[in-house]
Amino acid sequence: MTIKLHCFGESGNSYKAALALELSGLDWEPVFVDFFKGQARTPEYRANVNEMGEAPVLVHDGFKVSQSGCIQAYVTEKSGKFGGKTREENYEILRWVLWDNHKLSSQAGMTRFLMNFLPEAQRNADVIAFAQGRLTAAYQVLENHLEGRDWIVGDGVTNADLSCCGYLYYPEPFGFDRADWPNIDAWLTRLSDQPGWKHPYDLMPGNPSDRA
Numbered sequence: 001m002t003i004k005l006h007c008f009g010e011s012g013n014s015y016k017a018a019l020a021l022e023l024s025g026l027d028w029e030p031v032f033v034d035f036f037k038g039q040a041r042t043p044e045y046r047a048n049v050n051e052m053g054e055a056p057v058l059v060h061d062g063f064k065v066s067q068s069g070c071i072q073a074y075v076t077e078k079s080g081k082f083g084g085k086t087r088e089e090n091y092e093i094l095r096w097v098l099w100d101n102h103k104l105s106s107q108a109g110m111t112r113f114l115m116n117f118l119p120e121a122q123r124n125a126d127v128i129a130f131a132q133g134r135l136t137a138a139y140q141v142l143e144n145h146l147e148g149r150d151w152i153v154g155d156g157v158t159n160a161d162l163s164c165c166g167y168l169y170y171p172e173p174f175g176f177d178r179a180d181w182p183n184i185d186a187w188l189t190r191l192s193d194q195p196g197w198k199h200p201y202d203l204m205p206g207n208p209s210d211r212a
Contacts, residue, residue, distance in 0.1 A: 003028035005071075006049055006057040008035050009206035010117070012109055012167035014056040017071040018203050020162050023196050024079035032205040036117070068166070069097045072159040082159045092153045096160035104138045107131050108167035112174035116208070132175035139181055146183035150190060157194060165191055169199055172208070 005021060007014035007030050014033075021028040033039055033055045040053050050057045050066045057066045058074060065074055076083045084090040111131040114123055142164060145152065152160040168176060168188055178185040191197065201207045 001061050003058060003060040004031050005029070006031045006033050006055050006059070007204050007206075008033045008055060009201045009204040010170075010208065011035065011055055011204075011206075012105055012112075012170065012200070013054075013068045014204060015169075015200040016068040016105075016163050016166040017056040017058065017075075018200070019165075019197070020072045020075040020082060020159065022198060022203060023157070023162075023194060024075050024081050025196075026075065026079055030204050035206070036211060069101060069159070069163060072097070072162060076159065082157060082162060084154060084158060089154050089158075093158045093160045096152050097163045099141075100160075100163040100166070104135070104142070104164060105166050107135045107138060108174060108176070111135060112167060112170065112172055115174050116172040135175055139176065139184065143181045143183045146187050150187070152187075157191065161187070161191055 003021060003026055005014070005018055005028055007018055009015075018028075018030065033045075033049075035055060039045055040050070040055055046053050052066060054066060056068060056071060057064065058071045060074075063074075065071060072082065075081070084093050111128060114128050114131070142152075151157060152164060165188060167174075168178075168184070169192070178188065
């Protein structure tokens with residue numbers, strides 16, 4: 001049975017799950033969530049898809065799970081890909097997935113939303129500047145870690161890479177310029193050179209141009 005991923009193109013967290021599915025070779029298809037029209041916050045969505053009112057959500061053979069890191073773990077279980085080769089590597093992958101969710105993607109997603117999707121009159125410059133400062137600190141951690149490394153953990157693509165890249169391919173400005181971070185830039189290029197890689201707006205339905 002085909003895996004279904006409830007997702008939308010503007011969501012970096014959806015992208016983490018969709019990219020893992022696409023690179024894994026598993027049979028999957030996206031189910032568009034019209035987030036910007038409030039679909040994820042409707043009683044129907046909360047009752048039938050995700051009580052948390054969020055995307056992504058994976059549904060497969062009667063199994064349903066949300067949160068990108070959990071979905072990535074399911075993809076690894078089904079495909080045998082993107083996990084570590086040792087117990088230590090698996091814990092290191094988990095460490096970076098949790099770090100990304102707390103320090104990198106959470107800040108990048110919020111800042112990108114505030115700068116691009118919130119009505120201009122509601123954009124708070126002080127909040128945005130604070131968030132960009134936290135992002136700069138996170139970029140530096142990742143930049144330093146990638147010094148002399150091709151991948152975040154081990155010698156190939158893992159869920160650590162697929163999590164940390166979640167927001168870094170998006171074109172909308174949110175205080176991230178790849179040219180400022182050469183190790184991150186080279187890592188993102190290595191990842192996008194992987195067979196089957198797709199940009200988030202090519203991989204999932206939903207694009208800011210749809211609402212232009």
